[in-house]
Amino acid sequence: MSSTDDEIKVETKSFITVEGSGYKYRFSRGLLAHSLQLRGLPLDEAYRVAKKVQTVLKSKGIETIKEDDLREYVKTLAVHFFGEEIATNYNLIEKWHGSSVPIIILISGAKGTGTAKIGELIAQKLAIPTIVSTSIVAKILRKMISPELAPELHAKSYLAFEKLRPIYSILYDKVLVGYEEHSRFVAEAVEALVKRALDEGISMVVRGEHLLPRFMSSEFIKHPNVIYVTLRTKDEERHRSRYCGYFEIERMKEKQGNFPEIRKIHDYLIEEAKNRKLTIIDSDNTQDTIIKLNELILERIEMIFSENGENTTPLIDFDISDIHS
Structure with missing residues (x-):
């Protein structure tokens, strides 16, 4: 060889x-x-x-x-x-x-409107690695704040009225007052979290039912790098089906009984968004929702670069x- x-x-x-x-x-x-x-x-x-x-x-x-x-x-x-x-x-x-430009996408919406699914899909589409659920923020806050100080925080958002302290509110509906008091701590914590992310140049998606604009500063919500949207499910029966469909059959009847409170919170969030002239996106069709949200994000990114002369x-x-x- x-x-x-x-x-x-x-x-x-x-x-x-x-x-x-x-x-x-x-x-x-x-x-x-x-x-x-x-x-x-x-x-x-x-x-x-x-x-x-x-x-x-x-x-x-x-x-x-x-x-x-x-x-x-x-x-x-x-x-x-x-x-x-x-x-x-x-x-x-x-x-x-x-670039080092951070984009924060806040997706507000009542339970059953698709905030989790839409948040995950838009984060994937834009390759944003950080997704924050407001429910996780609420869970952390419960470890830090005792039930004696904030009993509403320790209840479910739609049942927080059952734990209401004697407080003053411009609202007359006890379900909405309870929801407000439950969400107050979470919304303020999210604002602090997002401000830190902006300072450090970190993009993220924050989604959940606790993003109530009443407890967030207008300067924060209208920050050029913050995109705040509220999801709306116009079809009430579709909303009911989505919400109850998250649970196993044995829990479905219990959740059906809570749906009127969920729908009331849904309508309240939409009204708040309208009053503050914030963007509302219909979420009856997931694909259409993603397309509209993506268009909104692209417009904002283009605006940021244009204002920076890029x-x-x-x-x-x-x-x-x-x-x-």
Whole structure:
């Protein structure tokens, strides 16, 4: 056996390095496709664009590419294949992810309106890793504040009226007074949490029934980096079905009995949002809700960059003939 036969041929696969601001990473077709999917492309089309990008870069012998250049090239392909809107959204979100601009999304709504599901889906779509449930905040506060000091906090929001202390309120409905007193501590704690997140440049989604604007400062709610929405389920029977459907059959009758209080809180939150001219999004159809919320978020991100004098249009021209190569 000759020495040539003994040699083991090792094929070294070349890879493309993407350079960001102070960091580097290896180009991944799968990650790019996933990113495009989150921006609104169907999965098969997202892989089509990602594969085309990889093919062109390799054919040009590119071993290193700046992140901004890669983003603009992807946008050029996306415009050609899918139109300006999707391409612009991709460019805008990628620019935001590459910045230190925090976005806080507050999703208010009564139980059964879909705050948990909508919060999870929009966080996934925008790749926001932090989701805060106001129910968890309430649970933490119960460990810190005794029932003697805040009995309403230690009851369920829709049954807090059963624990009401003698207090003054402009409301005449005991269910709503109880709900207010239950939510007061949580809303104030959420505002403090979000202000800290803004200071540290952390994006997050906060969702739940305790986001009552009455107990949050208008400066906070109208902060340019804070997006506050209230979910509304117009169809009462659909709302009832959603709320009761969260529970096992043996608990369903009990929850059915509490639904009038839940619906009353729902209507109160909607009225509060209207009075304060805050955004209300119908949540009867989950897909439509996500589309509307996503549009609102994109508009806000674009506004922030525009006010900061930053351009969100392409900086570099790529040869469109590459698409057909």
